Amino acid sequence: RPGGGAPVVSLTTFPFFHVAAFTSLYAVMAAGGTLVMMRKWDAARALELIREHKVTHYAGVPTTALQLLARARETGDGLESLVLLSTGGAAAPPAVTGELAEGYGERIAPRNGYGLTETCGGVLANVGAEYREHPGSVGRPSPATEVRIEAPGDDGVGELWLRGQSLFRGYWGNPEATRAAFAPGGWFRTGDLARVDAEGRVSIVDRLTDLVIRGGENVYCVEVEQVLQAHPDVLDAAVVGVPHPLLGEEVGAVVRLRAGSPAGAEGLRAHVAARLAAFKVPAHVLVRDEPLPRNGGGKVLKGELRELFAPLGPG
Template structure:
């Protein structure tokens, strides 16, 4: 493999087997505090950009260390207590998160789109000692904080009895140091709750060592990608990245870690809008874009409408869901080799991306998910389920021994719930979620494969596939499709398109035209989709 020297003895990504039996990086930070302190040298380089506000690395560190000292010295919070963060993407989110790390607290990023009831369930589960909330979302957790007597800091909010406003705190000391708290590799660093699309969210607990490993993975894949382009890893200008993932999502961590390690700049968006993204790419000379496949396609559509060449863009990366195979071809047709395509694979339980696929290898095999990072082991069981073991995996689910035991084998392999195929070249193709297989008359139909074919039709903007009940076959294939503005297409024509590329049993028996429901992180809301698709069998709204 190109870049084998990177993992050799003494190399930057050398690994050894740790006490738990999992592989660990040798020459790398062991905690998130170690990782972030290593980036202090970036000093006055711009780090976070939000509209007209620019935070340098130096300003960010001063703010994070000052808040961390307030946690320990003013509030008396002890290592291991939880700090919940509830904000949209804004610089203060990062200040709050890293302050928790400096203070030895366990950061709990909360989904900013959850309702009051959903938030109350998670807060009851993790029982945070402090809430770090932006003003516009304070009302959704105010009642819980009052009932439980939890301390709260509100960012950009109104004054209220018993609540401190972040803006009222003294200006950070630019020479201030973090609190004298020992943060150990085995300590918990984060509790990130699963999306809850198949039930109640579970709190995935990652240790400091796990998150430190997650911060190394993207650096390795970036180094291998550079070598594949004939470049020396770590050289060239620092990246300027547009952050489209919400900060509470693990994909955002992977993206952010990579940029921070290189001393790059992260440009924030309050909410996703493709036309705004095109303008931001021009204004800030964005080099790296990353997001879910649905927003990537929207970005390319917006750029084409505007006749904008995205002249500064050098990398477009997708994660969070399987990208349609046609995405790489579309990038190549419009931008040639200038914009490098990337994709990958990761889960909340892996603390972000653990597989990556990029450049010419991705163009040649767009169905694969890529190669694993060095501190990640992969295998499949007798059913084809992908199993993972390595440094960045969580230690288990918060206060849920039964769920932890069900998810891990006795020797520490995590059951992903995904079906995968291992290639001879070490690349892995993630075929589909086990639960997203449609079993039609005894034949397995992989929803992701059918969705990719539907995306290939020029009139299709988005597509999702599920199984619906059938009295004889057990299940049959149904598709929900959103057309591009102004496009006209019948279900029959789309089925003909699919039939030319798929075996007959894989072709959707029903096509519904409408919106494809997606969650806050861009994943298809399959449960909601199945409920809406249930009417398809009766012929309602089918094409």
């Protein structure tokens, strides 16, 4: 709120070619705050900047947020000035709220949300106590945003459609893509699968293109990824569909473990099996030492991960 509360000093680590950067940029401008930026992400340097500028708000993708918290834990940094840790640009694993609660109680509020380039940035938000209570949700829509779940299945999951004043008018020079993106009545087809609970909270389940259909059963990659990321030795994980001659697809997972972890592929499969239905358990688990490939906005490059499974052949 402009003119209200303590001055906002935000360390914004999103690249400025990603729309998530502007969600925090415009909010900081509206509050008359200060923006602290980094040319290149480095967790140790981020801690220095937070101390030097008394940063109150952090904004970045979940991967950098977790790296920041891990570095703070290793060095004993209390993050004394920080009051809000906001993530976006990719699905946030439950570890974000867990790490905050374990290290700082409720002093640092977690924030998550949802938005697209086509919505000019974030249009849903989940903050503070509500986020801690519902960590799998991206929150409720802004007052100027309408939400609709199109063609929901028995589990309430369908494509997320949005309508409101922040929506773009169309793709530049591409009328065919624009017509395909909008449904009658001005509804924008996001391409994301979601559900809405009775109180209006939206949970993103997966991308339509990431859905794995195994023998007629829908497997939402985000759900399996979150279970894997909840394993204490897992630093990062991503799930993709692997072709199978009879089932159509099987579930494949690429996982990065903490150094020296004894967990292996079978241990990770058992971890998932204890929490999800059998058809959702990854049939193939690849463990790697290096970080998962991501684009500049922090999203995992799943096309590259699918290529890792190509040597397995169909089935």
